Amino acid sequence: MSAVLSALATQLSSAVTAAFGAQYGVLDPELRAATRPEFGHYQTNLALRLAQPLGQSPRAVAEQLVAALDLSGLCEPVQIAGPGFINLTLLPSVLAAGVNEPVVFAPRGERVVVDYSQPNVAKQMHVGHLRSTVIGDALCNVLRAVGYEVIRQNHVGDWGTQFGMMVEQVLFEGLVVESLDIEGLQQLYQRGRKHFDAEGNFGDLARARVVLLQSGDEETLAIWRQMVEVSLVEFDRIYAQLGSPLTRADVVGESAYNDRLQAVVDDLTVAGLLTESGGALCAFLPGFAGRDGSPLPVIVRKSDGGFGYSATDLAAVRHRVDDLHANRIVYVVDHRQALHFQQIFALCRAAGWLPATIPAEHVAFGTVLGKDGKPFKTRAGDTIRLASLLDGATARAQALLDERETLEEGARAAVAAAVGIGAIKYADLSSDRINDYVFDLDRMVAMTGNTGPYLQYAHARLSRLLSKAGETPGLVTVLEQPAEQRLALLLSGFGDTVIQVAVTLQPHRLCTYLFEVAAALSTFYETCPVLTSEGEVRASRIALCAATRRVVHDGLGLLGISAPDAM
Structure with a gap:
């Protein structure tokens, strides 16, 4: 939570304690962004939640709460709306300070191991690898940004x-x-x-x-x-x-664990966790059963004496805990592997290889669909190669840029690649990862709506404006117009949004935030002239534009998307 939100929450809790007693002061104020400008910047329904236990009307509770509330130096006079909602409007000076204050994350002293991409040797990467790679890259970027040490692991299928x-x-x-x-x-x-x-x-x-x-x-x-x-x-x-920043140094294929597999079997046997079933050695864990109620095994060693991928994944977990000293383990793998990872993690914990203090998280994601609503394939029914997908997106972006003719021909190729690849990435990341999504290239490369090119264009437009301004941006000092205040309020929430993504491992939260910033920027452009303003207002608006450009640039960067200066 930002310093301002924390201060508001603290003051609200103190007011509740002063008005109604300490037993109620522990309630979370649950501050939320106001849904409409006339409701201020933040709202709380604290009075409505207190009404029943206090035996009073929500409006009466709100009036007592506001009377005990001291938000001097933070907010305009507090408003009570409807049955008892409390609306809070930050002072312009507070909004300006939130924009001017740099976002700094302290090192956490913890290591996160992220397993993602996972292509197979001797096979072309296909559309199924797109999601794991794009989501994994974004999560690694965000986790590193908030202070974790991040180790990328590309579990390549190179054995069997x-x-x-x-x-x-x-x-x-x-x-x-x-x-x-x-x-x-x-x-x-x-x-x-x-x-x-x-x-x-x-x-x-x-x-x-x-x-x-x-x-x-x-x-x-x-x-x-x-x-x-x-x-x-x-x-x-x-x-x-x-x-993608993935390199060969991040590749740890299945073959890397070959010498560790027998030890997995031996140690699980000693621990009494394996049972022979049809010649195979299996672990039958409580809580895992099929639809008919029969136990679901983890096959650690097959009946022919060979090892399956369960044994390899067990060895990989041990490696990440014992050798890489992970404090948190993340697997970015499609949702169809949910049961497999639940069993692997449960067996590792039962064996004592994965302590309860180390979270292991399966970051599941849905399927890429065609416009027919079925898994995205070629007309012949084959899986679509990732290379052709990327080439197609770049070509489509190139055609759009050629139509606009706003760039020198020599610059178009690089920008087309940034726009085309960025469009695919953003479309993948902008919906909740657990959901399926339709691969529609025409919609992805559109310059309007919640798309990557729309955000990239916002960045390019800001770059052009700042270049025309011809001065070094200073600090935001004047925020008189509602559009200015709305944009400033959003910009101050960048750090909180990045932390949310690091906690939830849901990149779409950052996409939604950036789109809201871009939409607020568009309204700001319409109502607040920048270059034609004068004096302190002009300087402040230039600073606000520079801060917006920085947030859009850094936000896109965390998503793994380039931010061109011209489009």
């Missing part, structure tokens, strides 16, 4: 039975893997799959190759490493195009 099949297919065809690109690797997988299904002898060889891979056979490992390298080159390219 399919690689035995692919290595065997490489040897069968006599291929040089380095000559392939990611599309070639994906086609190799498809050919290997057909070969595996059609020829029993090849299937036996592929299964034997998995054993060789897991046991460290050098020839097998060399081919596997080549596949990983080709894939990482492509992932690097996509991350660069997307503007």
